[in-house]
Amino acid sequence: MEKLIALLIAAPLLGAAVLLLGGRRLDRVGHWIGTLLSTASFVFGLVLFTDLLGRNAEHRTLIQHLWTWIPVEGFQADVTFRLDQLSMTFVLLITGVGSLIHLYSVGYMEHDERRRRFFGYLNLFLAAMLLLVLADNYLLLYVGWEGVGLASYLLIGFWQHKPSAATAAKKAFLVNRVGDMGLSIAIMLMFTTFGSFAFGPVFGHVDGASQGKLTAIGLMLLLAACGKSAQVPLQSWLGDAMEGPTPVSALIHAATMVTAGVYLIVRSAAVFDAAPDAQLAVTVVGAVTLLFGAIVGCAKDDIKKALAGSTMSQIGYMVLAAGLGPIGYVFAIMHLVTHGFFKAGLFLGAGSVMHGMNDEVDMRRYGGLRKYMPVTFVTFGLGYLAIIGFPGLSGFFSKDKIIEAAFAKGGTEGWILGGAALVGAAITAFYMTRVMLMTFFGEERWKNQATRSPEAPSAEPAAEHRGETAEPHPHESPKVMTIPMIVLAVGSVFGGGFFSIGDRFLYWLEPVTGHSEGHSPVSAGEVTAATMVCLVIGVAVAWAQYGRKPVPAVAPRGSLLTRAARRDLLQDDFNHVVLVRGGEHLTRSLVYLDHTLVDGVVNGTAAGFGGLSGRLRRLQNGFARSYAVSMFGGAALLVAATLLMRAV
């Protein structure tokens, strides 16, 4: 049965290879090949899953050793896969949602002549992501880690002829690289501490390691997580990443890749449990990000960017939960999965809306679309209810548990974190309602105007090919797009409930992550009540602002906070001023110095010798007599020398 694990990765990898090397002759069938192979991988996943279910909890870890990767004196890296409950969960999420989104993309990318390559990249991403979650040691995980980074780079910059897209892709990769730096340093630390970086040995010897080392490792892992999961302070790339095609945003920047950071933290539970300081840092990052993302989400008029903000904030929840230790791990993963469903669904919905609206992304030019695209409306709405944590839907279960766990952390930390989580919930309710209202309700602001608005250029250049700048004719998307949305909607409705009934998700994951019931100062009921209150407040405020009075088609200037939030709370400006400008000046001055100083010293020496010889040349005036003088003088010196020799 272990043999199958490799196939999980092999299938999409094969797909990527075939599609990318296949050339134009595959253009007609390429997308179906990609979809097929990802589905195949999903099927393998299901087979393995049933197999795991067949075993009892202790024996649910499958190890497949393929070959020795880097054998060097004292340094052993293997290509080994580890399939346990945690990675199983991810495998199913990735391949499942992945396949759905493949299907969706078939319709969505229909008009793009580079569709084959798009699917190649998608398969490449699946392979890398699976490698990431299946790796049995951190170095192999690192391969997957950067692999998904590459895939996201390629996919964000898929429309490379758009400078904005290319820049966004580069930015994403660079910011991720900073995170990767953290990961590689963490691996080095592990190597120096444990002499290995395979999961088994590392987690086995944690108690033997010094506190300081463990904390350092934890913080470095956190840095990596921040990079990949767009947590403060490395969150700035996610917003721009929306330059990519919407399916990409759904799959990579909502459902799977961005959650890799959470996976990393949960996977390294043993390390974090032994390093409370690192854990605290994790929780802080999580809390800050969930508020940060939420606030940003409130101000964006670009529907995808708003959703990106919410993604950020939801992952903030997960990280927060993961930072809480055994109390939270399970719920972090649970929220991750449910979030995977509804956020993917929301993005696909957004994509469908844009599809119908000539790729318009500015919500201020939407409105009243529910009549025109009912399926999208329903699925999107369900996803909306799920994310704001409407009782009974999946978001409710996972998020509620996280807030509970936050309070259960105890002490002032508990209160602060819990409070943050609650506020987050309120804001979530607000901005999601806002999106909902601006998109599907209110009067139809897209009427009587060309949707191509100069100040908000569309993300999808496909329209430019079609050259449509006329008034849009909203229409429902084709089946191939709606079916995945429906499936995801179902998942986002029932997922949470399904997992929570009898805590089966808890029992499923417990052997890997471990679990402990924190005793919370506030009872579960109270937390739920509080959450509900926040939810209602959020929705109410949103309704008051966007439901009752009409939405202005051009964004009002807004308060200081709003404007800051529109600019991602000035984080980009900070980066630009400090890093970009500073970097530019640094490099420029260095280039100058290299030319003048380092090179100048050498050239200066050369010039000096040149001048010296020029002077000496004067002596050679060509007059035989002056040469004779020098000869004579030399003779005199010789005589003197001989005499001196004789003397001494």
Next chain:
Amino acid sequence: MNPVNYLYLAGLLFTIGATGVLIRRNAIVVFMCVELMLNACNLAFVTFSRLHGNLDGQVIAFFTMVVAAAEVVVGLAIIVSLFRARHSASVDDASLMKL
């Protein structure tokens, strides 16, 4: 008196000749100065042969004379042709060694 004085004289003459070579511009005079130096050497040789009491020094002096004769012949020939080429016998005019 000690014959070493001859050596002193020889040294003196040699030096005078050398200095002459350096300061005179007329090729012929330069040549004469060279001859002077040669003669000084000869004197030294002869004196040495006397000091050591064998004739080798004289033989050498003899050869010196022969060589000097040959040298003068060629040298003067050169001067003449040089003078023909450029109507002067000044050493400095032939300052073509400068690139």
Next chain:
Amino acid sequence: MSAQLAAYTTSTGEAFQFWVLGTVAVIGALCTVLMRKAVHSALSLAGTMIVLAVFYLANGAYFLGIVQIVVYTGAIMMLFLFVVMLVGVTAADSLKETIKGQRWLALLCGVGFGVLLLAGIANASLKDFTGTGQANANGNVEGLAALIFTKYVFAFEITGALLITAAVGAMVLTHRERTERARTQRELAEQRVREGTYVPPLPAPGVYARHNAVDVAGLLPDGTPSELTVSKTLRERGQIRDVSTEAINDLRALEQRSKERLERAPIAPETFKRPEEASK
């Protein structure tokens, strides 16, 4: 003095001779270097060489002494003089130095070298000496010959070869192959006209019948002397006698005297009458 004497002792006579002639030699050398005219240098050099010849003799090198006089002073120096004449005794080449600092450097080196040399000789302790007595026992010439034709025979032969080569070389160097046909009178004349140089034959030197010497420049009508009239060589040697002023003065004096002797009054203007008018 006899060979034996010269060989063994250095008599007071020799000492005296040395000091006197040594001085002469040094003075001669200095003159060689310092004389403005090549001829003078050559002559003073010859003097020095003769002195040296005497010193050779005094040192018991009779053969060399003679050779010195015959070959050097006799042949080589004469050769020098010939060349000097051939090259043309240009008016003494100025001793003014053209290369900057050359002279001072030269003097510095010279003095330094000389001092060192003498110091070296003084340093070498050569108090006692063995004369050329038994070396010259059976004749200096025979002694030399014995050496030259036995020990130094190769050197001797090679030197001979050298001499031959030198002779040939000198000939090759000085021999001038006439490359182009000698130009005829006509061509020369035409060229002169073309170049616009002095076309008519050069005027003769000398002034009237008084100074017909070649070294006297002829006078132009205004009484100034004309260089052209004197031969180039004399001109270059600067051996022109300028007699113009004196000639003019003589002329004036002559007229004066002739006037006095003829006692001529100035001719008064008188009216001229016909004779028949006068008879009436």
Next chain:
Amino acid sequence: MSFPLLTATAALPAVGAVATAAVPAARRTAAKWLALLVSLGTLALAITVLVRFDPGGARYQLTESHSWIRDFGVRYELGVDGIGVALIALTAVLIPFIVLAGWHDADPLETGSRRWRPTQGFFALILAVEAMVLISFEATDVFLFYIFFEAMLIPMYFLIGGFGDRAHAQGEQAAATQRSYAAVKFLLYNLVGGLIMLAAVIGLYVVAGNFSLQQIAEARAAGSLHMATSTGRWLFLGFFFAFAVKAPLWPLHTWLPNAMQESTAPVAVLITAVVDKVGTFAMLRFCLGLFPEASKWATPVILVLALISIVYGALLAVGQRDIKRLVAYASISHFGFIIMGIFAMTSQGQSGATLYMVNHGISTAALMLVAGFLISRRGSRLIADYGGVQKVAPVLAGTFLIGGLATLSLPGLAPFVSEFLVLVGTFTRHPVIGIIATFGIVLAALYTLVLYQRTMTGPVRPEVSAMPDLRVRELLVVAPLIALLIFLGVYPKPVTDIVNPAVRHTMSDVQKKDPKPEVEAAK
């Protein structure tokens, strides 16, 4: 006396060079084919060396030894250890691609240009360089090594100065002057280094009495080698300086950008991927092998210099406007990694460094050659003159991207393995330096992606709109390199197996043990 395989390996290209040069001027193509065949033959020989080499066997294998200059104890001694084998293989693999890539680089220019480009000479010189590089990888006699280490400069000088890029912004004349400047600079730098090394070589002879690595090693082992500490250090510095110039180490690096910028892409690859490796290789074999004590003494300074090279090179690469120059500075940064790995004095570091030499050779070759194809199409080296190439020439762009990703050492491609090994090896002994060096990977990503973005993405510039995609010959050059990159990235075991024993020997030379992990240390 078995068949002198090593001599043959080095001799074949030498003979080939002469033969190629002898081809009459009219038969240009024949010369090219001859050169290609010779290089392939050399590759075959190199593979036999690889096969005959037994990792478990003696340190130096396939040895040959003949007396050469008896009076000075100079011997013609050849022998290869794992490191040598790996680099011989690298050289032999790269040269055919270089020849193939430079197929048209030395064709006579279109009429109107006064420059005469002797095609035969171009390929003959390349083969000559290969021969010298090979023999300096094989030589176990210091003097023999020195001779070819220096002789290498002559053909390189002519390759750099004689054959530049076809088109040039400021016209033919300016190009010629810049080329000769670069060539002279290259020559002077390396010559100075070499002369200093010569002094050290002589000093070594004075101390040791012979030039043979093995004899000196035995003497040291037997304790019969009397080398004063200070003497050893001076000699070490003499050697190291030459190698530091060759494998450009800050601040002796400035010749490399000029040389690579002015020479054609294949020659640039020859410089950075093959010739410069001799420097790093020699550090490993001679500096550490002959002067272990001095090496340990100099380690801190050298590590810092290497660190500066890494960061500095990367930063300058970011600031470049010229594609080739950018690659050159990237190489400087990578050489910093290699040197750091060598002097980290850990087996991971040194294995990594050796692996890095191989991988860097391949990755730079891939990137530089593709860049060369790009430049030959547009006739400009300036990044600003490109844009949107991806749209018109997707394959070219793709290969370029892969080369770039290899340069930023993306996991799954060969350079990652070596770079990570170097980092780990350094980190275990010098954590701070290791961490700072890790910043290099971010900068690497920066300059690579900026280069890719500016040249390949964005709206299509009119000048490149008609740009043809890679031709078959060019694909033949690039595809195998990329395949090699991926293979060695996924399965570097073949190389590491060969390298590890050699590294073990080196480690024992310097009498260093890898630091124990904390957990085991605790026990």
